Amino acid sequence: MATALRYHAALHYYVxxxxxxxxxxxxxxxxxxAADHSCVGLVGGGWSRSEGRWRDASATSRRLRVDPTLRARVTPVSRDGAATLYREFCGAALPDEAALRTCFGVLPAPPSPPLLLHRSEATPGFRETRTYRILFAGALTPGGLTALGGAWRMPVTGDLAEPGVRVLGTVCRQVGRDAFRWELRRVAAGAAWGLDVTCDLTGDRDDAVGVLLHALTAQVRLQGLVPVTIDRFR
Structure with a gap:
């Protein structure tokens, strides 16, 4: 069965x-x-001064996640930052996101997300509980940690300089009758970073889940880390 896909409201940009x-x-x-907001693929487009045109760069996007040398050559920016640089490069406005998507490659058959065979009981008082991990490649700097702590009003509970510390901070938020909690932690023996996001939902709609996952991904990305995937564990 084909996987129903959702798309973020905004693209991610890199110089x-x-x-x-x-x-x-x-x-x-x-x-x-996928319909539950977990990641089933990655696509992208690139523009270079030498070619002067947009083209499919999905392979480059995927290589960025596994090639530290390539990651050292890219800087995450906002759309405004990308638009400013694009205008400096070619004297034109950055194409809108619908136009940019037309040059993205297409996954011929996006895989179905993992089947959750052993769902735990929902947190008491809620209809459903989900747990996601947003995985990031790269090194978090002290300045980046301070910026995230300020943006999320997150007390920093671990020492970034201590390799043995796993959880650096935890945040809890209430959105309507839904509750969300996320932990910033080292993963893969300190080689990567993750946000473990727990979503306690009351109603039938899960729109707030997608909005939150996208916002968290964007905030961490602008601190220099590269998002790798969004997995759902529960």
Whole structure:
């Protein structure tokens, strides 16, 4: 059965630098999401000064997650930042996101998300409880941790300089009758970072889940980390 896909409301942008550290192009990308907001694929488009046109760059987006050398040459930016640089490069407005998506590659058959065979009971008082992990590649800096702590009003409970510390902070939020909690933690023996997000839902709609996952991904990405995937565990 084909997987019903959801799309983020906004793309993620990166400036790509050449070997000398000078900007040479832009990368725009997005996760393809299953109906439950977990990730089932990644697509992207790129523009370079040398080619002067947008083209499919989905392979580059996927390589960015596993190639530290390539990650060292990209800087996450907002759409406004990408638009400013694009205008400097070619004197034109950055195409809107619908136009950019037309150059993205298409996954021929997006895989179905993992089947959750052993769902735990929902938290008492809620209809459903879900747990997601947003995985990031890269190194979180002290400044980045401070920025996230301020944005989320998150007390930093761990020492970033201590490799043995796993959880750096926890945040709890109430949205209407739904409750959300996320932990910022080291994963993969400190080689990556994750946000473990628990969603306690009361009603039949889960729109707030997608909005929150996208917002958290964007906030961490702008601190220099590269989102790898969004997995659902529960």
């Amino acid at each position: 790509v630098h050449d070997g000398a550290g000078e900007p040479e192009g832009l990368l725009a990308e997005e996760f393809l999401l």
